[in-house]
Amino acid sequence: MSQWPKAARAGQIANRRCTVVALNGADAAACNPDGGHFALEDLCTHLGRDLSGGWLEGDRAVCPWHMAKFSIRTGKALEAPAYAGVHTFPVRIRDGIIGVCDDRE
Numbered sequence: 001m002s003q004w005p006k007a008a009r010a011g012q013i014a015n016r017r018c019t020v021v022a023l024n025g026a027d028a029a030a031c032n033p034d035g036g037h038f039a040l041e042d043l044c045t046h047l048g049r050d051l052s053g054g055w056l057e058g059d060r061a062v063c064p065w066h067m068a069k070f071s072i073r074t075g076k077a078l079e080a081p082a083y084a085g086v087h088t089f090p091v092r093i094r095d096g097i098i099g100v101c102d103d104r105e
Contacts, residue, residue: 004092004099013098018042018061020052023102027052030088030100032073036040037093038072039100041086045077051086054067 006022007013007030018029027042029052042052044063047067054064060078061070068082075088090101 023062
């Protein structure tokens with residue numbers, strides 16, 4: 001059975017921001033791009049810093065350390081200095097709670 005750790009209550013993640021969600025052995029950055037919800041691995045592939053401390057530009061997560069950009073939909077690295085992508089996670093909203101599923105095997 002899939003686990004869906006709570007990220008936040010719906011409406012609690014600020015617009016164009018991310019918050020960290022603890023998963024099994026890793027963290028995810030749950031993001032709110034203008035009312036939608038997505039989650040990606042909270043680890044910039046450039047230097048291993050957190051993405052949740054950054055911000056969103058449209059559907060791109062911007063690393064606050066060196067401005068690498070990642071697609072919040074696919075996890076693909078979109079702008080140097082990062083070249084490797086990150087894992088994305090399924091997100092659901094149930095009873096007003098945003099959940100993020102750790103689907104890594």
